[in-house]
Amino acid sequence: MVDRIDKKAVNSLIYGISASIRKLFGGGADAVMRIAGPYVVEEFEALGVKFEGKDPQTLSDEVKKATLELGMCDDISIEDTGDHYKILVGNCSFWEATVALREKGISPFACPFANLAMTVLEKNLGQKTTVEKIEPIGDRASEILLAKV
Amino acid sequence: MAIEQILSKLADVEGVQGVFVVSKDGLILDSVGSLSVDLTSIAAIASSGLGSAEVLGETAALGGLDQEILEFKNGKAVIQSINQRLLLCMIASKQANLGMIRYTIDKEIESIRTTL
Numbered sequence: 255m256v257d258r259i260d261k262k263a264v265n266s267l268i269y270g271i272s273a274s275i276r277k278l279f280g281g282g283a284d285a286v287m288r289i290a291g292p293y294v295v296e297e298f299e300a301l302g303v304k305f306e307g308k309d310p311q312t313l314s315d316e317v318k319k320a321t322l323e324l325g326m327c328d329d330i331s332i333e334d335t336g337d338h339y340k341i342l343v344g345n346c347s348f349w350e351a352t353v354a355l356r357e358k359g360i361s362p363f364a365c366p367f368a369n370l371a372m373t374v375l376e377k378n379l380g381q382k383t384t385v386e387k388i389e390p391i392g393d394r395a396s397e398i399l400l401a402k403v
Numbered sequence: 404m405a406i407e408q409i410l411s412k413l414a415d416v417e418g419v420q421g422v423f424v425v426s427k428d429g430l431i432l433d434s435v436g437s438l439s440v441d442l443t444s445i446a447a448i449a450s451s452g453l454g455s456a457e458v459l460g461e462t463a464a465l466g467g468l469d470q471e472i473l474e475f476k477n478g479k480a481v482i483q484s485i486n487q488r489l490l491l492c493m494i495a496s497k498q499a500n501l502g503m504i505r506y507t508i509d510k511e512i513e514s515i516r517t518t519l
Contacts, residue, residue, distance in 0.1 A: 280461075281487075282454020285429025285447040384428050403430060 261347055268351040272364045284363050284385065291373030294366065298324075305374045310334050313378055317370060326366060339375065339383060341398040343367050349394045362388045368398045375400070406518045409511050410435040413491075416507050418499025420478075423492045424485070424519065425450055438494055449492040453482045470508070472501065483508050485515055 276283045295305065303320040307313035314332040321327050329344030346352070348366065355362045365388045375381045383400040391397045406424065413422045414435045421436030429447030438445075457468045473480040476497075481504055483491040491512075493504060 278455055278458065279451045280454040280458040281427045282429075282451035282457075284427060285450035285454070288429040289444065289447045382430055384426055384430055403426075403432065 262350070265348060265350040265354070268348055268364060269354045272351065272355055272362065273358065273360055276360050276363070287363055287365075287369050287385075288372070290364075291369045292377070294369055295373045295377070298370070305378060307374075307378055310339075310375075310379065313374055317367075317374065321367065321370070330367065332371060337402055338386065339371065339400040339402070341367055341371055341400070343396040343398065345394050346390075346396045349390060349396060352388065352390045352396060356390065365396075365398060367396070368400065371398070372400060404514065404518065406433050406515065407435060409514050409518060412511055413493060413504075413507055416495075416499070416503050418496040419493055419504065420496060421492075421494040423449075424515070425490050425492055427454070427488055427490065432489070436494070445492065445494070449480070449482050450490060453484065453490055457484075470505070472505075474501075479504075481505070481508065483512065485512070485519065489519060491515065 275286055279286060298320060305313065305316050307316050317332060318330050321330050325347060327343045327346050331342045333340045352362045363385065368385050368388055372383050372385070375383055382403040384403055385398070386401045387397065387399040389397050410422045410424070410433060413419060421434065421438035423431050423442070423446060424433040425431055425446040427450055429450040431442055431446045434442065453468070453471055456471050460466055460468045469484055471482040478497050479495045479499055479501060481493045485491055491508070495504060
């Protein structure tokens, strides 16, 4: 059995699942991801990844370590801008899916980085957020904006 | 008037057990009532349910959706669109009067929109 999967295949899967969930649930698709978040974190923790930070910086460092180690991106920063958390992802492994969704006029929502950040921010810091923007920027980079609630 | 006061008017309808303002991405923003159930899941299900019904309306060329009414064996749920970002979810007992619930929503929905 192979122990790796081509990034293109992962992007195709994310694109297909995202497009179909958006088609079925319209704007309510975003709520699907709020429920998915804790399951994603649970699976990550089963892989040995821990999110134990009780302050934004430690938590940001833990998300960075986990996503880099799992090959989800080459760089990630999470900045607390006051009303928002601004997440910049460099060399995003899911960039093709994000771009393909945008090109088809489908608003991306199944972003693993947004999902992960939202879940650990709420779980560890009690900070509820909503996704305001998931946008491909430049060469394989993405900007995610989480609004604090 | 504060949003909690308006929601309390809805919760005062006989049989209503919980009233929630939920963002379209499934986050409870305000709530009134005494339901001891998984509210996080209810919020997300209400949002995705309303979204799915809206898509049904669009696909079947039925137009936009204002309200979704669900009658279960042991109770009722009414989900009302507030605006593009928010919805109202009401959970009620089997005995609750749907007509009274709908009347009260109609009466208060503009106040809710203005307040939010």
